[in-house]
Amino acid sequence: MKNCFFEGQQIKLRALEPEDLEFLYQIENDPELWDVSCFNVPYSKYVLRQYISDTQYDVYSDRQLRLIIQHKKDNKAIGTIDITDFSIQHSRGAIGIALLKEYRHKKIGNETLSLLCDYAFRFLHFHQLYAHIATGNEASLSLFRSCRFTDCGIIKDWLHIENKWVDVVLMQRIAEL
Numbered sequence: 001m002k003n004c005f006f007e008g009q010q011i012k013l014r015a016l017e018p019e020d021l022e023f024l025y026q027i028e029n030d031p032e033l034w035d036v037s038c039f040n041v042p043y044s045k046y047v048l049r050q051y052i053s054d055t056q057y058d059v060y061s062d063r064q065l066r067l068i069i070q071h072k073k074d075n076k077a078i079g080t081i082d083i084t085d086f087s088i089q090h091s092r093g094a095i096g097i098a099l100l101k102e103y104r105h106k107k108i109g110n111e112t113l114s115l116l117c118d119y120a121f122r123f124l125h126f127h128q129l130y131a132h133i134a135t136g137n138e139a140s141l142s143l144f145r146s147c148r149f150t151d152c153g154i155i156k157d158w159l160h161i162e163n164k165w166v167d168v169v170l171m172q173r174i175a176e177l
Helices: 018-028 031-037 045-054 108-123 139-145
Strands: 011-014 065-071 077-087 092-099 129-134 150-161 164-174
Touching: 011 031, 011 108, 018 045, 031 108, 045 108, 065 108, 077 150, 092 108, 092 150, 108 129, 129 150, 139 164
Parallel strands: 092 129
Antiparallel strands: 011 065, 065 077, 077 092, 129 164, 150 164
16 A cells, blocks of 8 residues: 555554553543534543454444544654544545644644545545534634535534534535546
8 A cells, every 4th residue: 555645744644553542542531622523521541442452444344444643753643533424335434633732733634634535535435525613613614625625514503512502514525536
């Protein structure tokens, strides 16, 4: 397999390793990410350890793909990018990305999203990828638009954030033939 699917200028994408337990524990238990990830309880290290050991790293059997975003400069894990809700029949999946705060707004998200889209479309032969992004999350909206995702519509009252209902933009990128 071509290494170019998983390596950019600043980052590498790689599978989860047992050594990522502490990092995964940190990112999954960050309450700031719960609003957009639909999680509302912390994960135990036991559950995360089981998740790491049980995953097949095959989007077709797991129905999801989670990769670690690793900074090339120091080989530090700095985030995760996921394809979830994978449908074999419809050849589509939802994308989510989480970066540690100190690595945001540095074009790392753009590079990461571009690499994953390239892999999903050119190697896995997905027909489309999509994301639900809160209407007020300008940074994420900008990121996905810069990677050729288009706005498809608004879903009303989709997220409950800070005691109020928030609309989301449904964004979609269809494979180019």
